[in-house]
Amino acid sequence: MSVIRGATGDWEVVIGLEVHAQVISNSKLFSGSSTTFGAEPNTQVSLVDAAMPGMLPVINRKCVEQAIRTGLGLNARINLYSVFDRKNYFYADLPQGYQISQYKQPIVGEGSLTIDLPDGSTREIGIERLHLEQDAGKSIHDLHPAKTFVDLNRSGVALMEIVSKPDLRSADEASAYVTKLRSILRYLGTCDGNMQEGSMRADVNVSVRRPGAPYGTRCEIKNMNSMRFIRQAIEFEARRQIDILEDGGTIDQETRLFDTKRGVTRTMRSKEEAHDYRYFPDPDLLPLELDPAWVEEIRATLPxxxxxxxxxxxxxxxxxxxxxxxxxxxxxxxxxxxxxxxxxxxxxxxxxxxxxxxxxxxxxxxxxxxxxxxxxxxxxxxxxxxxxxxxxxxxxxxxxxxxxxxxxxxxxxxxxGLRQVTDTGAIAELVDQVIRDNPDKIAEIKAGKEKLKGWFVGQVMKASKGKANPQMVNQILAEKLKD
Amino acid sequence: MSLDKATVTKIAHLARMKLSEDRLDHMVGELNNILDWVETLKQVDTEDVPPMTSAVRHSLRMREDKVTDGGYVDRILANAPDAEDGFFTVPKVVE
Amino acid sequence: MSTADLTELGLAEARDGLKAGDFSARELVDAHIEAMEAAQVLNAFITETPDLARERAAAADKRIAAGEAGLLEGLPIGIKDLFCTDGVRTTAGSRILDNFIPVYESTVTAKLREAGAVMLGKLNLDEFAMGSSNETSYFGPVRNPWRRAGDPAAELVPGGSSGGSAAAVAARLALAATGTDTGGSIRQPAAFTGIVGLKPTYGRCSRWGIIAFASSLDQAGPMGRSVRDVALMLRAMAGFDEKDSTSVDAPVPDYEAALTGDVRGLKVGVPVEYRADGMPEEISALWQQGMEWLRAAGAEVREISLPHTKYALPTYYIVAPAEASSNLARYDGVRYGHREDGGNLIEMYENTRGSGFGDEVQRRIMIGTYVLSAGYYDAYYLKAQKVRTLIARDFSDAFGDVDVILTPTAPSAAFARGEKTDDPLSMYLNDVFTVPASLAGLPGISLPCGLNGEGLPLGLQLIGRAFDEETVLRVAGVLEEAAAFDARPAQWWREA
Structure with a gap:
């Protein structure tokens, strides 16, 4: 067990990850606009994505298939009946005022994956669930002194939120988990795992406790998109919590951001508001019922x-x-x-x-x-x-x-002309030549300086420009020296 | 369950609606009347009754994964109160 | 025919007249534009589109001449301002959309256009269709064309939320109109204005492009002056739409052909629970009369029980506001509509939504937000969804025994403006007879069957099995013939 030494004793860090993986599909989860990365602002936006009045969602079959495929790849239970809910909150890049997600009845239930640790050992990490949801748009804060600019190209792109159990115990393990998950998703062809482009992002839940004690209060570090930052953030956050607890303080459950420049986590200001997401089944959609035969068909195509x-x-x-x-x-x-x-x-x-x-x-x-x-x-x-x-x-x-x-x-x-010389006569000739040229060395060998044999081999190889077969050189040289 | 003004204020904030003090005061009474009235539902035995989320019984229909929409930024921004450089804009947000 | 005469025609009659070449679409449309312009005092329209109407009428005449006439070619109709119309302002009766010009056309209005119907303008309504009197519109109340015989000074409401649609059809400003019905918004105003209004089965007409109030209940439907007219409209409006996940893929029958006039052997249910205490004598007498008419036509009338009826209204007033609170979250001043600046994003939202929505809409958003919030979801929303199951079961049980259900449409005739605005609950009670079928997703029609003592129209409602609009229309046709309702409001607004 990996522990962190504090001033007052050992601490264990407990980590759970929520990975948001962008589904590979041509069009969005509930609309027909493109998912291609890097287009001009608001050019890949449909009336549905912009939440124009009266617009309605229609689900993309491919995204459902990708979620099932991922679930199967994570040895998880596929729920043949799942429900889409609305998660209600206001934000500039959330056009509907709610995100369509899955809350109580996700498409994929419990599963697991095995992580490979640097010391060669492996550990099985539990998967709590996987669900489908819409991505939000993008807020850009640095284009104008007084305004935030909003681009909805990402709005409505399908994401899989893959939630681990709080089974991870160190930054190493968290990193191994993300690495393995990314590898599996890429094998399955369900997510390209490109963290730089944001197609894979992680929210990291970190808490600390005395070994064997119940779970401590956790903080969630949002939107991490690099393996290095995930490690740094966990290490910083664990240390921060330990310092607070050792000073007699308590941890506030909150959402934090990792400041990549300073290498620290800090409270996320826009999340200071108390949230009440008011989840309820989306009345524009119906329950998603899967044909077991389709699930088996997908299973048969797993790599x-x-x-x-x-x-x-x-x-x-x-x-x-x-x-x-x-x-x-x-x-x-x-x-x-x-x-x-x-x-x-x-x-x-x-x-x-x-x-x-x-x-x-x-x-x-x-x-x-x-x-x-x-x-x-x-x-x-x-x-x-x-x-x-x-x-x-x-x-x-x-x-x-x-x-x-x-x-x-x-x-x-x-x-x-690099072909190896394997002609015995040709090699013997080279050996003879080297012997002829170095009578003093021969004398030394004969006097018992065996180590010089290696030098002779080197000379012969050099003379052959490296092409002579070394075994044959050895053999012929040994014979000649016997004489 | 009776709502007080603090709760009503909280709900108004959750719904992002600025209401005057007057309106809030008035709203406390109105909402309580409505909530008292819907209390009658408590009389109904709903043990083992599934919730009805739709009047339609079929399962969710799925569409093919084709790009059929988008590519019309002008139409998307046509009604925007304050569009700039192809973006929607809002007062600056500090994350 | 004179211009005035052309507004006297029904939709089906006008269609036949156009086909026979008795008049042109342009003449027909002009007559209605004239009527519309002479009826400003009714405030039935939010946006009038006479130029567009003339243009489309001219195009219709060409298609008629070319033998390419659609089902409703050249027929002037009004569109409730909840249907998004490409290039024509669409407000939902709200300040928050007072400058919104859609770049798209709702499926239902696109189908009507494709059938050749000519839009005269966008009709007034309660804000976001929330109301039963058309008094919550940001664009002012609509006046009912009808007046009390003994008290012509009292301004009556046309009902709601499709109050502009009802008034326009009743006042003969349009041959027919679209409405939407969430808890009674087509049927109750139809009853208040002496016209026919049909709420189809949920899933029958596409919701795509209709500004949402409560997604699991909203349904578009036709309003007209006869059962035949609404049958004709429904045929053009209904149909599967792959853009609406709740749209049902079922063939659209020729609803006009269902009007056979034959109800012999048909079983008509009369729910005992609808005999509410305090039902005005005139209404219960009319209901009784309706039973007699159907019996006389050979139908069998029997009592049925819908035991959870009294829970329907409270259920509705949890479910509908809950959905509305979420559906209306998109009106935030960012992408379209009214925006009121603030120092930061949250203030901008709060100012925009605080000033953009009217009282009733805010009230419902508040209720809806509360019943979905942490700690209350199970007690209110989930509970209501479960009771909704029981209400729907009541109907499916009843339809094991009967083919159609007969009830009054509303507990009163049209009331005066301001009479119920101070008490939201008394306003909500207007929907007591219409809400149960809405919750169950069933088709319902209201048709005028008589007048009360003050000379105001009263309606009866027929409720049918899911997707059995044909039986509903057939029985309505028989009732219509028996009732021979031919009263009409005096055209006082022309003198005004």
Missing amino acids: ELPDAKRERFIREYGIKPYDAGVLVSEQISADFFEAVARGRDGKLAANWVMGELFGALNKAGRSIADSPVSAENLGGLIDRIADNTISGRIAKQVFEEMFETGADADTIIEEK
């Missing part, structure tokens, strides 16, 4: 998810659990790895993908999606190592060339 894939990679390719974890975190890297590894040495494939390829991509600031080296070409390179056409060292040189030009290994090997 292999990261945990299952990780187990299979360990089993089938004999790679290390850590490596498998890294490879499956993104579907695209898992697929790339598998295309390289299939029918080859899995460990070698993992080393090449995670070592050379990831390193080079990182250095070039590119992602695997636009890797200049295709999985097929990387596999081809590994094949040439396996069949002794080139040595591992030459292979690195070939890889660099491949990364530069996008050409395949065979072409580069041929063009640059």
Whole structure:
């Protein structure tokens, strides 16, 4: 158990997350306008999104399907009967004066996901529920000295609110949770997980308690859209609460904002008003009843998810659990790895993908999606190592060339004449030459200075410009020295 | 249940309506009359009775995921009291 | 025909006359524009659109000449100012929308336009359709064309909320009009002005583009001077709309064809609970007379019980304000309508909504906000929703035994302006006979069946099974013929 040491003893931090994940769909949850990011203000707004008088919502089938799909991916119960409610409050970017959400009867009930911790251990975290709701518009406060500007392009975009149980105990765990959730959503194709564009945001509930004591009063930190900030905010907030409690104070249940510049949380002023959301079933909509056959159809199309894939990679390719974890975190890297590894040495494939390829991509600031080296070409390179056409060292040189030009290994090997020399006569000739050139060193070896053998191998390799097969050089050199 | 003026004031604020003191005073009586009158519902035994949220019995109809709407910022802003640069505007909000 | 004669026609008659070439749509529309302009004192219209009407009438004449006439081609009608009309100011009778010009057309008015109907203007109503007397309109009260025989000086209300619609049809300013009915807003004003008004089954007409009052109850319907006229209007207004999730996908029958005049063997229920204490003798006598007429036509009249009737009004006055409090949250001065500035966003909201809504609307928003608020939801809103289930069950049980239900429409004839404005509860009681069917989502019609001692019209109501408007219309047709109601208000407003 991770604890935080305070002046008066140990404290445990308790964290629950509400993640808002933007559903991947062409049009909005209750209207036919586009969900594309980054359009000119108010250009992706329908009369419904602007809450014009008399406008009515009609639900998007795809958004419902995505919620079911996500629920299934989180091993959760799918509720065949769910209800849309209105959550009533006034805000400039909430045109209807209410948000259509699901309150008492969400579309998805309890589920779970497994988080992978830095020390290699795993923990199962409970999912409380998932529901569908509308996103609000965007208020922009810095375009005018006296006015807030409102853009409704986001208004009505479908969100899934995924609520965890208060099962997380540290910033590390919270971060691992968001990482795993993001990975699962991306595998499922239900959310692109782009935190910078705001398609995934988290409200973080933080409280502290003495280990084993009942839950303390929690504060909610709103709208976090970076993993780093989530960690910082949790660490700051836990410390803030501990300091208050240790000074004999009490925690006020409140909504806070994380000030990214100063690295502190503070009370959110617009939320100081007491809220009473007056939830009630939206009379413009009817209960959502799902056909169980449809749910099963969706279940049948679920992809292999990261945990299952990780187990299979360990089993089938004999790679290390850590490596498998890294490879499956993104579907695209898992697929790339598998295309390289299939029918080859899995460990070698993992080393090449995670070592050379990831390193080079990182250095070039590119992602695997636009890797200049295709999985097929990387596999081809590994094949040439396996069949002794080139040595591992030459292979690195070939890889660099491949990364530069996008050409395949065979072409580069041929063009640059990098094929390994495996002709015994040719190697023997080189060995003889080196022996001839260094009679003093030979004398030393014969006098018992065995260590110099390695130096001879190096000289021969150098003379071959690296192309001689090192094993053969060793072997022939050993024989010659015996003479 | 009887409403006092403080509660009525609170409700008016929740509903974002500024009412004069006079109106608030008057409203206390009116709302209490109405609430007393609807008290008769307490006489009805509604044990095991489900709530009726709609007179329509079919399940929610779903539409296809197609972009069929939007793209007319001028129409969206046509009635706006104070639009600027393609945005609606409100007095500055401090978050 | 003279201009005045053309306003005497009913909707169906005018349609037949146009078809026969007896007059042009332009002439018909001009006659009604003249009548509308001569009746300013009634205050039936909030916005008159004579130029648009003439333009559309001319287009209608072309279509008639080309043999492309729609169901209501060239027929001048009025539109309740709760229906959004593209390019024509739509106010809901409220200051908060006094400058709102929709960029879209409600489904129902679009269907009417497509059928060729010509809009004369937008009709006055209680603010956001909340009221039973048309006295809550920001644009002033509507005067009932009818006057008490012994007291012509008393200004009578036309009922509400579709008071402008009722007055315009009764005064022959329009051949027919659209109304909306949430708890009686078509039927009660129809009864107060001696015309026919039909509230269809919930889900029959699209709500898209109609400014919402209480979403689970609101329903558009026709108002006209005969059962045939409303049947004709309903055919054009009704139908499935994929833009309204509560719209029901069922075929629209030819309602006119349902007027067979034959009710032999039909079972008519008379709910004992509607015999309220203190019902005026004239009304109970008229109700009795209605039963006799139907019996004489071969129907079987029997008593039924709707045990939860007395809980309908309190239920309605929880459910409707609750929904309204949320539906009216969008009127915040940000995107359209009235705005009154304030030092910050909250003050702007409070000033806008404090000055933009009238007393009755504010009262209902307050009640609705309260009954949904934390700690009270179960006691009020949830309880009301459960009682609503019982009220709907009463009807479905009754319709196991009978085909249609006959009741009075309203507990009184039209009353004088100001008579009930100081006491909201006494105003609410106007809806006592109309609200139960609204809660159950059932179709109901009111038609004039006689006059009271002061010469004011009284209406009877028929309630039918869900989506059985045809039976309702058929029985109404028989009652209409038996009642032979031909009284009409003197055109005093022309002299005024």
